Amino acid sequence: xxxxxxxxxxxxxxxxxxxxxxxxxxxxxxxxxxxxxxxxxxxxxxxxxxxxxxxxxxxxxxxxxxxxxxxxxxxxxxxxxxxxxxxxxxxxxxxxxxxxxxxxxxxxxxxxxxxxxxxxxxxxxxxxxxxxxxxxxxxxxxxxxxxxxxxxxxxxxxxxxxxxxxxxxxxxxxxxxxxxxxxxxxxxxxxxxxxxxxxxxxxxxxxxxxxxxxxxxxxxxxxxxxxxxxxxxxxxxxxxxxxxxxxxxxxxxxxxxxxxxxxxxxxxxxxxxxxxxxxxxxxxxxxxxxxxxxxxxxxxxxxxxxxxxxxxxxxxxxxxxxxxxxxxxxxxxxxxxxxxxxxxxxxxxxxxxxxxxxxxxxxxxxxxxxxxxxxxxxxxxxxxxxxxxxxxxxxxxxxxxxxxxxxxxxxxxxxxxxxxxxxxxxxxxxxxxxxxxxxxxxxxxxxxxxxxxxxxxxxxxxxxxxxxxxxxxxxxxxxxxxxxxxxxxxxxxxxxxxxxxxxxxxxxxxxxxxxxxxxxxxxxxxxxxxxxxxxxxxxxxxxxxxxxxxxxxxxxxxxxxxxxxxxxxxxxxxxxxxxxxxxxxxxxxxxxxxxxxxxxxxxxxxxxxxxx
Numbered sequence: 001x002x003x004x005x006x007x008x009x010x011x012x013x014x015x016x017x018x019x020x021x022x023x024x025x026x027x028x029x030x031x032x033x034x035x036x037x038x039x040x041x042x043x044x045x046x047x048x049x050x051x052x053x054x055x056x057x058x059x060x061x062x063x064x065x066x067x068x069x070x071x072x073x074x075x076x077x078x079x080x081x082x083x084x085x086x087x088x089x090x091x092x093x094x095x096x097x098x099x100x101x102x103x104x105x106x107x108x109x110x111x112x113x114x115x116x117x118x119x120x121x122x123x124x125x126x127x128x129x130x131x132x133x134x135x136x137x138x139x140x141x142x143x144x145x146x147x148x149x150x151x152x153x154x155x156x157x158x159x160x161x162x163x164x165x166x167x168x169x170x171x172x173x174x175x176x177x178x179x180x181x182x183x184x185x186x187x188x189x190x191x192x193x194x195x196x197x198x199x200x201x202x203x204x205x206x207x208x209x210x211x212x213x214x215x216x217x218x219x220x221x222x223x224x225x226x227x228x229x230x231x232x233x234x235x236x237x238x239x240x241x242x243x244x245x246x247x248x249x250x251x252x253x254x255x256x257x258x259x260x261x262x263x264x265x266x267x268x269x270x271x272x273x274x275x276x277x278x279x280x281x282x283x284x285x286x287x288x289x290x291x292x293x294x295x296x297x298x299x300x301x302x303x304x305x306x307x308x309x310x311x312x313x314x315x316x317x318x319x320x321x322x323x324x325x326x327x328x329x330x331x332x333x334x335x336x337x338x339x340x341x342x343x344x345x346x347x348x349x350x351x352x353x354x355x356x357x358x359x360x361x362x363x364x365x366x367x368x369x370x371x372x373x374x375x376x377x378x379x380x381x382x383x384x385x386x387x388x389x390x391x392x393x394x395x396x397x398x399x400x401x402x403x404x405x406x407x408x409x410x411x412x413x414x415x416x417x418x419x420x421x422x423x424x425x426x427x428x429x430x431x432x433x434x435x436x437x438x439x440x441x442x443x444x445x446x447x448x449x450x451x452x453x454x455x456x457x458x459x460x461x462x463x464x465x466x467x468x469x470x471x472x473x474x475x476x477x478x479x480x481x482x483x484x485x486x487x488x489x490x491x492x493x494x495x496x497x498x499x500x501x502x503x504x505x506x507x508x509x510x511x512x513x514x515x516x517x518x519x520x521x522x523x524x525x526x527x528x529x530x531x532x533x534x535x536x537x538x539x540x541x542x543x544x545x546x547x548x549x550x551x552x553x554x555x556x557x558x559x560x561x562x563x564x565x566x567x568x569x570x571x572x573x574x575x576x577x578x579x580x581x582x583x584x585x586x587x588x589x590x591x592x593x594x595x596x597x598x599x600x601x602x603x604x605x606x607x608x609x610x611x612x
Contacts, residue, residue, distance in 0.1 A: 003055045005030060009047070012054065012080050014568075014590040019044055020198045025170075029134060030055045034169045034193035036140070036184060040200050041174040041317035042295070046073065049136035049170050053110050054082065058131030059103060062112045064138045065151055068271055070112040072293040076562050077110060081592030086112035087123070106131065115153035124163060132167045135160050140171035141314075143187045144180045149314070154187075161189040169193070174200075175314040178383050179356070200313070200384045204320045205328050207374045207393040209367075211464050211508045212333030215303045216247050222301060222329050223253060223281070229298035230274070233283045234315055236304035236339070244303060245283040258284040275559040278550075286311070295322035295561050301329045305336035307343070308360040309367055309381050322567050332368040333463070335425075337361075337470050338477035369468055370395060371402040371506035395506075402504045405465055408457055409496060409503045412465060413474065413487070415450045419443075421486040422478055425466040428485070429459055461507045468505045537573035541608045545569045548604055552597070563597070564588065576605050 005026045009015050018026065021037075022044055028035055029052040039045045053060030064070045070086040077084035085099040085108055102108045103126075117123060142151040160169055171188050185191060210218060219233065233248070235241045238259040248255035254277070258270045274280045275294055282288060286307070300319040306312040312330075320326025344357045367377050375390035389396050415428045430437060431445050434452025445451060454462060469475045470485070473492050478484035487493045495501035546560075546569060553560040568588040577583040580598045584591075589598075 002030065005051050005055055008051050008054050010590070012082065012590045012592070013047065013051075014080075014584070014586070014588045014593065016587075018047075021196045022048055025194075025196045026051050026055075028194050028196075029168050029170055032168050034190060035171070036181070036190050036193050036195045037170060037172045037198075038176055038181065038196070038200075039172070039174060039198040040202050041314075042202065042321035042323060043174070043198055045138075045172045045174065048172065049134060050077070050082070050110065052168075052170075053133050053136075056133035058133040059106070059108045060110045060133040060136060061118070061127065062110055062136040062138060063115050063118055063157065064112050065114065065142055065149075065154075067114070068275070069138075069293055070114075072275070072559070072562065074110075074112055075558055076293075079558075079562055079593060079596075080590050082110065083108050084110040084112070087117050088112075088114055103130070109133075115151065115157060119153060119156050119159065124159075128163065132164065135164065135167060135169045137169065137171040137188065139173060140184050140188065141173040141176050141180055144176075144183045158187060158189045174317055175310055177310050177360075177381060180310065197384075200379055200382045201375065201386065202317065202320065203390070203392065204323055205316060205326050205392075207316075207378070208327060208329045209370075209374065209394060210329075210331045211460055211467075212303075212331035212336075213460055213463070215331050215333075216244070218331050219244070219301060219303055220247070220251055222299075223248070223251075226299050226327075227253075228279045230279055230294065230296055231281050231299040231301065232288070232292075232297060232315075232318060233281060233301045233303060234306065235283060235285065236336075238285060240304070241283050241285055248281060248283065253281050254279055255281040255283055258282050258288040260285065276553070278560070286315070292318050293321075294318075294559065296324075296566050297321065297326065298324075299327040299329060303331055305330075305332060305340060305364065305368065307340060307364075308357075309364040309378065310360065312364060312367070313378060313382065322561075322565055324566065330368070333467065337365060337467070341477070369505070402506045404502060404504050405468075405507065406496070406499070406502045406504075408454065408462075408465060409469060409474070410499070411450065411454050412462070412469060413493065413497055415448075415454075416475065416485055416487065418448045418450050419445060422484040424484055425463060428466065429454075429462040432462060433459065457507070458510050461510065464507050465505065468503075472503075537570045538576070538608070539573075540612075541576070541605065542569060542573040544604055544608060545572060545601070548600070564593070572601060572605065576609065577602065578605070 006018070009018065020043065025035055025037055025048045029049065037045060037048050049060060049062065064073070067088045067090045070088055071090070074084045074086050083102070085102060087096065087099055091099070103111060113123065137157055139149065142149050143154040143157070144150060169188070169190070171184055171190060173184070176184060233244060235244055238261045241257045241259045245255050245257035256270045256273060258267060270282065274282050297319045300316045306315055316328035319328060340361055341358070344354055344361065347354070349357065363381050367374060370377050373389040373396050374393040376386045379386045411432060412428065415431050419428065419431060430440055431448065431451055432454030434455065436446060440446050457465065466475070473488045474496060475485045476488050478486045496503060549560050549563050549569065552563045565588050568586055571586045575582070575586065577586065580594060580602070583589060583598050583601060584594050
């Protein structure tokens with residue numbers, strides 16, 4: 001008799017009800033159907049294959065791209081009493097032999113493997129002789145050749161449809177625009193599969209974007225409100241990663257760098273610190289992040305533009321996996337855009353793919369330069385339109401309507417023309433503001449008609465306007481590659497120069513208004529962004545429970561969140577259960593954890609109550 005999925009959910013994982021489309025997905029796969037599942041990070045994708053794996057006969061094979069992710073998933077399942085194992089290069093010979101033996105004897109519910117391990121050697125042949133519950137292909141967007149996390153090995157996973165036609169396959173991802181979804185369906189041969197699309201909205205994440213003026217100073221100001229919280233800071237290059245990590249460490253933050261230039265041992269050590277310790281900030285390139293299962297990341301910061309809006313969604317989605325408040329913070333400057341455009345142009349792609357990638361970049365710029373709700377723009381791009389403004393992004397929280405900048409834009413274009421179309425935005429702003437610097441004088445730019453005609457805007461506003469002109473195609477990077485600006489297509493520029501077109505954009509407040517408003521932060525009513533909402537939890541009991549959790553985790557050499565999530569500890573500190581039955585009603589506590597930890601937790605609660 002097939003186990004009841006809802007009972008498995010409650011007994012094993014400690015949750016009373018499925019969320020969103022989980023119930024429909026589980027029923028579909030338990031019944032033998034294949035599926036494509038698109039669900040946001042933290043939305044419960046793993047349960048969509050883990051519960052069918054426990055309900056169907058045989059072993060479920062899970063294809064996962066990273067060893068760290070496999071280790072976390074296997075450790076979490078074992079904590080919940082599930083028979084799970086992994087085959088990867090990080091396991092020693094004894095552990096691998098034990099896994100092979102358990103697989104052969106039918107004593108594994110789930111087996112995690114990398115695509116390389118699955119398709120290399122004789123694993124496919126061995127699996128062909130075993131009862132299999134399903135194949136789960138996690139991080140399925142890795143199949144997209146022009147995606148941000150492409151893995152060539154994923155292209156060969158179509159073999160599973162040919163070799164195991166009777167075994168259901170479920171492909172899962174948190175990030176896929178409509179084009180990428182089509183790629184997944186085609187490349188993994190899922191044309192007959194059910195498609196389940198959950199809302200991509202992560203309402204617990206606050207989206208904040210600032211005009212990039214001094215990225216180091218702005219990041220430090222932001223992090224001053226995040227002391228003690230774990231987070232990720234993304235930068236575009238190894239050099240910038242090292243620089244920002246050093247700056248943060250010098251300011252007292254527990255910050256470590258992570259990029260592909262480090263040795264495998266250094267990267268592994270950085271990842272372990274991030275997983276096991278609290279309050280660690282990883283400063284990283286995009287080499288870090290995919291598959292990070294740490295639920296209590298309270299912020300993700302970008303000091304440079306990511307490569308696409310899809311990549312941005314994926315990267316920011318690593319914050320707030322536990323559903324508690326988190327922040328996605330980014331600074332955006334015009335210097336980012338030419339670099340990203342050159343990266344696309346030099347990529348070696350065909351002309352069609354380059355047009356697609358430029359379109360994706362344009363969508364990202366549109367988000368960064370938006371004058372309306374950022375979440376609505378983000379979700380619309382992902383094919384998940386939102387009916388109303390979110391109330392939890394910088395534009396909703398601090399409205400700054402667009403303004404008519406036609407005359408200022410004409411002055412900016414004139415400055416480009418009068419200086420010979422070979423200088424960057426910083427120099428052009430100096431000219432417009434009437435700078436008397438030695439360089440301005442030596443070039444004779446203090447004698448130009450455009451010198452000093454732009455004092456209606458301050459430096460930050462002029463820089464923002466130049467970014468907008470670049471983003472909208474009025475200005476381009478000069479072809480000599482030295483950072484200068486030149487005119488875009490004539491048919492684009494001429495109407496604006498002649499006053500035949502209007503331009504309305506959102507500019508930052510003037511510097512004097514920012515100073516009056518108290519700095520770089522967004523004025524937000526209520527809790528400070530990034531703080532953990534603990535409701536009515538007893539703070540002293542919560543601190544005691546976290547200390548106990550840390551001791552348990554260290555004894556077992558596990559990340560603390562695999563023992564209990566913060567949400568579970570907060571619920572315990574709020575409800576103060578007095579019996580195992582009451583403790584079993586706390587979300588995230590199944591029978592295995594209740595048996596293993598229940599007595600100790602109740603003893604802590606009782607002792608705390610007696611002491612107070």
